[in-house]
Amino acid sequence: MLNPGTMLSGRYEIIEMVGSGGMSEVYKAKCHVLNRFVAIKVLKPEFSSDVNFVTKFRIEAQSAAGLSHPNIVNVYDVGEDNGVYYIVMELVEGITLKEYIQKHGRIEPKEAIDFAIQIAQGVQAAHEHHTIHRDIKPQNIILANNGTLKVTDFGIAKAASSSTTTTNAMGSVHYISPEQARGGFSDERSDIYSLGITLYEMLTGHVPFEGENNVAIALMHIQSEMVSPREYYPDIPTSLEKIIRKCTQKKPERRYLTANALIADLYRVKENPNIDCIVVPKQTVPSSPTIEMTKQEMEMIKTGRQVDAAATQEVPPARPKTSEIQVNRPVMKPSQFDDLFPDDDDPEDEVSENDIGDDYQNDDEPEHDEDLDPRLKKIITVASVAIAVVLAILALVVIGNIAGWFPGGLFGGKATTEKTTGSDVLAPTDALSTTEQETIPMVNVVGLYKTAAEEQMKKNGFTNYTFKEQTDATVEKGYVISQSVDDGTAITKDTAITIVISSGKEMTSVPNVVNYEDSQATTLLEEAGLKVTHGYAYDDNVEKDHVISSDPVAGTEVEEGSTVKIIISNGKEQKKVVVPNLEGMSEADAAEKLTELNLVGAPTYEYSDTVKEGQVISQDPVVNTEVDEQSTVSYVVSKGQEKVTYSVAFSGSLTNTEFDFDTFGKVNVSISYTIGRESYSVYSGSAGAGDFPLSIDGVQGLTGIETNSGTFTVTITDSEGIDVTSSFNTGGLSATFTQESGE
Incomplete structure (x- = not known):
């Protein structure tokens, strides 16, 4: 960490640290050559000591310095001072897009479109200069105080991914493209994928995928479908949802080929949200620093298996209890297929970079084969074999009972016969009638919107679930608070399940505070669990500083914590009057004139060698000043020349x-x-x-x-x-x- 006052290269004076990331620290500094404030990003020692990384870093940073666009943070200089490697950038006053999303919960579609257009314009400008970002995410986008969005950190991700650890996947795993997750080749379309994930987060307040570790999330990007953002917020236009689906296609060739094409569609949706645009997509994360995956993690991703938490040094975050899961931040299991794959090193399961290249180049295979995940094929095959084996066993049991192969019946049961229209039909009493019903694991729907939770229950085959509403001070109306069966519990599909939906906060009645003094009214409303804001107005009938009205009006049922606005009286409205010219008037005329204008006169007396006795010498306020009615106007009356004795x-x-x-x-x-x-x-x-x-x-x-x-x-x-x-x-x-x- 650099101390305030430190000079870099005899030019840049460090003022204060303003942020810290995975690879660098950011400082506010002053350039004494150009006399301006700048932002300086300083590499951390663990990266500065890597010669190959530093070389790549300098090359890519110098390349980024060639970018100049209103939606890109300009890079001014790259330097080194006694082993301290730094980049000098434009100082942008504002907050990150991540902080803006966290502050607002989510961004309305219209504003999100405007933001996405600005980000895409910055990305397109970089792509035109053959610069790929590789780490597009809200944390790397700054919302300036004037409303402009600027993309920062161009070049750093490429420098990292081009270092000696070529298998490392750089970037935040929640925004990483499938090809980056595999450790394969990435291009401009990787930035478009990450931009699609960023747009998803802007609209819903959370990212589509979350798991217990980096590998689980990376695998979701490779093989899992996203929950439609409209399932969380139905106000999102279908056309905008389709843009997100096209940006986040698993195969790069199915995405937008350029950021300009994305920008064009965004403008179309902005002008007409009901337009029919495009096509595919599921879930929130804390601020995620740029990460590097270990070789072991990359190997796990390539083989399609979860990371063994005990074998890695990274400790996955603890999963929240059901009651602690926040609204709009549903949590997914890493993958519903994880437990079906053995933890072996079967070469047929590995995905190499050559395999990835073949995926991109082989256009002769049928379309449906490309869409079907190889692991899903394996599951279907295994399931088919299992079903066949079960049917064969059942057939063997039935035949054995008929032939008398199992004395006393299978599993100790006794074979019985019933007379039915002259023919005997064998009915085993235990073999089939006592077979256990099939069970399936309960899914987690806590945190989902009601419609999304219902869809999830249907998809997993549950048939006997009911919704129950319950007030909740922390969970937004319409979202799931809890479920009667815990996530992962094995139950039959017709098990009774109760899903509790938030009906919002407790309701309370707005008390009548009209004519109450301001402080009394505020106390009454706050005791009723309401927030209070104020407005002010003149009123001829309500005493000053007392309540004229409230919004909502008294007696209205509202949620606890709702805001009630009370209008406070400023008393009678004070009309404005222009002060007349009193100078030279007699004292009596001046008093009469002020009375006509509803002003109050306050005369004083002085000797004057120039003004006749009894006439006005001066006044305050001066002539033509605008004042309230009943204001006081002071004026000085002459006593004539002073007599000396x-x-x-x-x-x-x-x-x-x-x-x-x-x-x-x-x-x-x-x-x-x-x-x-x-x-x-x-x-x-x-x-x-x-x-x-x-x-x-x-x-x-x-x-x-x-x-x-x-x-x-x-x-x-x-x-x-x-x-x-x-x-x-x-x-x-x-x-x-x-x-x-x-x-």
Whole structure:
């Protein structure tokens, strides 16, 4: 595993691992030369150490780099850095088709056709460049976020299958073609077979064949018929089913010869699903990594026998219990003929590559001989001989009883005679009447759709089976939950068998939640076993955040787990109003205009040097803004120019400089302060020598003054009225202004 920050070839910086497969690990990386993000597939060490494999890998990867098509993941570069072999590819954001199928269960026919066309277009582009994929499967198809499907991993399968282990069959065994399973020659038609299996899985949610090990599945591809996809989902068009059958013919020459021919038929079915198209087909798997079969497994496939689990290192997956089998994922036994073949090395049973070539080339044999499986011929022959032997024994018993060869009767029974119209007819009491009835093994129908299960029962000869419906929270309606007789149990064909079919989940009644508050309604519905989704609408009669209605309506019987949508009230519908222009209006006019439009006014007041007192200065929201009715519109009303006032305080004193109080006596003092045209008395009265210096501190000042400047006027006269002001110092007086309001 490469650590984030690792640089490959001094160019590609590893950012993070995004996936891991059977042969490689995939990383998101940044190319510092072209400044773009890429995907880098790095070979695992066990493959990197194989020189022959690496050589083939580089050749095929370089060949894949020549492919350029919207439905193929582009290969940009192939390189090696200190034994690390890697391929640089286009980084596609999305998920694999396998993940998409698992997420949705199955894909609807219309969408599946579109997907198949895109895949086939990518495959055709590769075939035109003489590149065969050999491992087409949902895991190797990426569904990009924009809806485009891209096929990836071209060249790797061919490199692997061309390595020194030539008998290895590469690819996921669930999608492998019969010729690949045999280890024989494969060509473009092998990709078409795998694409047919992929289309089958898209439509049904599972692959047609599943067994206990790789060999069992591979043998099914070679000799078993597929269950029709329509038996699982009758909505699949017959024409689309025929396309799948033609893609998955056992013999390559009977399939579509080119992907273009397949694309043409897919387009015809897309335009007219009822069109009569083509012809042949049976079952789900987890994500399957690319696998290599061992030589022993390939030998088992060639000889038509199952793998001895104890002799191989691979441990087959445990089979699920009947109750654990999931819907749409029916499980088949590896082969209904396995137990009939001895585990020997009879050369006549081996299938060699030369034999396969002869199958393809010998066109002189009758058609029905080609269709009949050689092992089925052997079964028929063995069965014919067995029947003949049984008939001979029965005849011998009857003759022996008549001739008296068996005293006391065969197996201890006694021969008796009955008088019938004058002739004696021998009737053995035990030999034939007590012969055990023929038994057959019970088949597994769990997980099948009802019609498919019934068909399976008929095919196996069972005559006394009944269907019983039962609710089930996990099994989809119409599919088999369980069967009264276990798979493989030997029973007679008329044994009573009960097959339990799912009628879906338990039913429950939708409770009435109208007018309930949202959280209360949700709780009630969830307690009833239902899922809840929400919608919202205006309603003049239902309080905001309360339920207006439900879908389905109250009282409807639905399956538990069903979704109920409740519509929640947003209250009364708020109509939109365009905000008018209020600027310049009087306060009264602005208020009236807002009331007419069903808006709420919110005035505030400010001084303005430019806007007349009482008129609107500004508003919020601005003019022409669209708002809900009853919205608030704020606006500012002018108070006119702001008036500034001041207060003034007086301080200081008058001092005598040369006046002779002893000679002239007291003086009359008058101090006033003039502001503009107004004069204000600060001090007035007579004063003697002891009053000087004469202080005006503490004299009450003035308030409400509209200016902040003024002058003192001092007049001092003697007792005779003569002005003696000059004999005093008046410069010690001062006035201090303080602003009372305004700025």
